[in-house]
Amino acid sequence: MSAAARRLQQALAPHARRLADTRITGLVGADPARATTLSLRVGPLYANFARQRFDTQALAALHALATEAGLPQALRALFDGAMVNASEQRPALHTALRSALGATPVARDAHAQARAARSRMAAMVDALAASDVTDIVNVGIGGSDLGPRLVVDALKDAHSGRFRVHFLTNVDGSDAFHRLRGLDPAKTAAILVSKSFGTQETLLNGAILRDWLGGSERLHAVSANVDRAQAFGVDPARVLPMWDWVGGRYSLWSAVGFSIALAIGMDGFEALLAGAAEMDAHVLEAPLEANLPVLHALAAVWNRNGLGLPTHAVLPYDERLALLPAYLQQLVMESLGKSVTPDGEPADVDTVPVLWGGAGTNSQHSFFQALHQGTQTVPADFIGIVRPDHPYAENHAALLSNLLAQTEALANGHAADDAQKRYPGNRPSTLLLLDALTPRSLGALIALYEHSVYLQSVLWGINAFDQWGVELGKRIAGELLPAVKGEPARVEDPVTRALLAEIAARR
Numbered sequence: 480m481s482a483a484a485r486r487l488q489q490a491l492a493p494h495a496r497r498l499a500d501t502r503i504t505g506l507v508g509a510d511p512a513r514a515t516t517l518s519l520r521v522g523p524l525y526a527n528f529a530r531q532r533f534d535t536q537a538l539a540a541l542h543a544l545a546t547e548a549g550l551p552q553a554l555r556a557l558f559d560g561a562m563v564n565a566s567e568q569r570p571a572l573h574t575a576l577r578s579a580l581g582a583t584p585v586a587r588d589a590h591a592q593a594r595a596a597r598s599r600m601a602a603m604v605d606a607l608a609a610s611d612v613t614d615i616v617n618v619g620i621g622g623s624d625l626g627p628r629l630v631v632d633a634l635k636d637a638h639s640g641r642f643r644v645h646f647l648t649n650v651d652g653s654d655a656f657h658r659l660r661g662l663d664p665a666k667t668a669a670i671l672v673s674k675s676f677g678t679q680e681t682l683l684n685g686a687i688l689r690d691w692l693g694g695s696e697r698l699h700a701v702s703a704n705v706d707r708a709q710a711f712g713v714d715p716a717r718v719l720p721m722w723d724w725v726g727g728r729y730s731l732w733s734a735v736g737f738s739i740a741l742a743i744g745m746d747g748f749e750a751l752l753a754g755a756a757e758m759d760a761h762v763l764e765a766p767l768e769a770n771l772p773v774l775h776a777l778a779a780v781w782n783r784n785g786l787g788l789p790t791h792a793v794l795p796y797d798e799r800l801a802l803l804p805a806y807l808q809q810l811v812m813e814s815l816g817k818s819v820t821p822d823g824e825p826a827d828v829d830t831v832p833v834l835w836g837g838a839g840t841n842s843q844h845s846f847f848q849a850l851h852q853g854t855q856t857v858p859a860d861f862i863g864i865v866r867p868d869h870p871y872a873e874n875h876a877a878l879l880s881n882l883l884a885q886t887e888a889l890a891n892g893h894a895a896d897d898a899q900k901r902y903p904g905n906r907p908s909t910l911l912l913l914d915a916l917t918p919r920s921l922g923a924l925i926a927l928y929e930h931s932v933y934l935q936s937v938l939w940g941i942n943a944f945d946q947w948g949v950e951l952g953k954r955i956a957g958e959l960l961p962a963v964k965g966e967p968a969r970v971e972d973p974v975t976r977a978l979l980a981e982i983a984a985r986r
C-alpha cells in the first residue's frame with residue numbers, strides 16, 4: 480500500500496466508523512458554536528464548513544494528517560519551483576505569475592519573466608485599443624479556453640466595453656461557423672492560445688481565422704512554442720510567451736489571460752492577480768488550523784475517503800459563475816484523475832471525485848431532486864455573492880434565500896409519514912461567500928481551488944500537474960482521420976470498422 484494511502488486510512492477510518500451514525504444536525508446541536516468556529520475568511524472570501532460531517536476530533540485527525548503528509552513543505556516546494564510535476568520533470572510555478580513568494584532563483588526568475596510578459600501584454604492591449612478592432616476571438620481549448628472564458632464571463636460587470644470578446648473552442652466546424660457569423664473580419668482580432676501550439680482543435684480553428692481575417696496583421700498568439708506560432712503565420716512580435724513551468728489549467732494568470740485583459744483592462748487583470756496573490760500569501764503563511772485551502776482540501780479527502788462519496792457538486796448561486804463547474808472539471812479532474820503515484824505504484828486510494836454542477840437557482844429545477852432524495856449522497860460547494868451588481872434587490876434576496884434554504888434542507892432533511900415526502904438530509908456542503916463578484920474576489924476564489932487541488936494531490940500521493948490520460952484518444956483520432964476521410968487506411972478494431980462503414984453509408 481502507498482505511504483499516502485496508509486496515512487489516509489489510519490487517520491480517517493477510525494473517525495469515519497465512529498461518526499457513521501452521526502448526523503449533521505447532531506453535530507450542530509452538540510456544538511452550536513461550530514456554525515462560526517468552522518468558518519474562515521481570506522480577504523473578500525468567507526467559507527463555512529459547519530455542515531461537513533466531521534466533528535472536532537475528526538478535524539484534529541485531519542489536521543494531524545496534514546502535518547504528517549507534509550502539506551506545509553509541499554506548499555513551499557510548489558512556490559519555490561521544485562519539480563512537483565515529476566513525470567515531466569517540471570515545476571508548476573503558476574503562483575509566480577501573481578506572487579513574489581518563491582524564495583529560490585528559479586521562482587524569482589519565473590516571477591520576473593511573468594512581469595515582463597505582462598508589460599508586453601499591456602502594450603498589446605493598448606495597441607488594440609487604439610485600433611479599429613471591435614471584436615476579439617480567443618481560439619483555444621482546455622486550459623487555453625476555460626479559465627479566460629470563465630473570468631471574462633464572470634466579470635461582465637467589470638468590462639470596459641471597449642471590445643466584445645468571443646471564444647472559439649470546439650473542433651466541430653459548427654462552432655467556428657456560428658461564432659464568425661455577424662463579425663466583420665476587418666474589425667476583428669484573433670488570439671490563438673496554445674501552450675504547445677500543437678493542439679489539433681486550435682490549429683484547425685486558427686487556420687480558419689487566419690484565412691477569414693485575410694492576413695496576419697490582426698493575428699496574435701500566446702504560446703510556449705514561438706517557432707511553431709511563427710511557422711503558422713503569426714508575427715513573433717505578436718506572440719506572447721507561455722512556459723513549461725505553467726500548466727495549461729493553471730495558466731489564466733499568464734498571457735493566456737490576454738482576452739481577460741482586453742475585456743476588463745490591465746487594472747482589472749492586475750486586481751485579479753492581486754486576489755490570487757492574497758490567497759497565495761494566506762495558504763503559505765496561515766497555520767494549518769486556520770488555512771482555508773488546507774481545510775477545503777481536508778474536507779474533500781474526508782468526503783472522498785472517509786465517507787466514500789464518489790462525486791462532488793459545485794453550485795454557484797450567481798449566473799455570472801455558471802461556467803465555474805466546467806472550469807473546475809478541468810482543474811480538478813485533469814489534475815486529480817490519477818490512480819498511480821509518481822513512482823508508478825498504485826495509489827491504493829480513491830482519488831478524484833466526478834465533479835459536476837450548475838448555477839442556482841436553475842439547477843434546483845433540474846437535478847436538485849436527486850441531491851435531496853437520490854440514493855447517492857453528493858457533497859457540494861455552494862457559492863454565493865453578498866452584494867449584487869444590478870438594481871433588482873427583490874431578485875437578489877430571492878437568490879440568497881434559495882441558497883441558504885438549499886444548504887439547510889440538504890443538511891437537516893425533513894421527516895414525514897409519507898415516504899415520498901421524506902428528506903433524508905445529512906448531505907454535507909461547504910458555503911463559500913464572496914462579498915461581491917470583483918476581479919479580486921474571483922482571483923481569490925480560483926486560487927483557493929488551485930491550492931486545494933494541489934493539497935489533495937499531496938494527500939493522495941499523486942501528480943496534479945500531468946495529464947497522460949488525454950494522449951491515447953488523441954493518437955487514435957490521428958490514426959483514424961484518413962479512414963474517416965474515406966482514404967485507404969488499416970483499421971484494426973472491428974467495432975470501429977463497423978462504425979466507419981455505417982458513417983460512410985449515411986454520407
Ligand SMILES: O=P(O)(O)OC[C@H]1O[C@](O)(CO)[C@@H](O)[C@@H]1O
Pocket residue numbers: 620621622623672673674675676677678681727728813946949
Ligand atoms: O494549450 P494547448 O497546448 O493547446 O493545450 C490545450 C489543452 O489540452 C490539454 O493538453 C489536454 O488535451 C490540456 O491539458 C490543455 O489545457
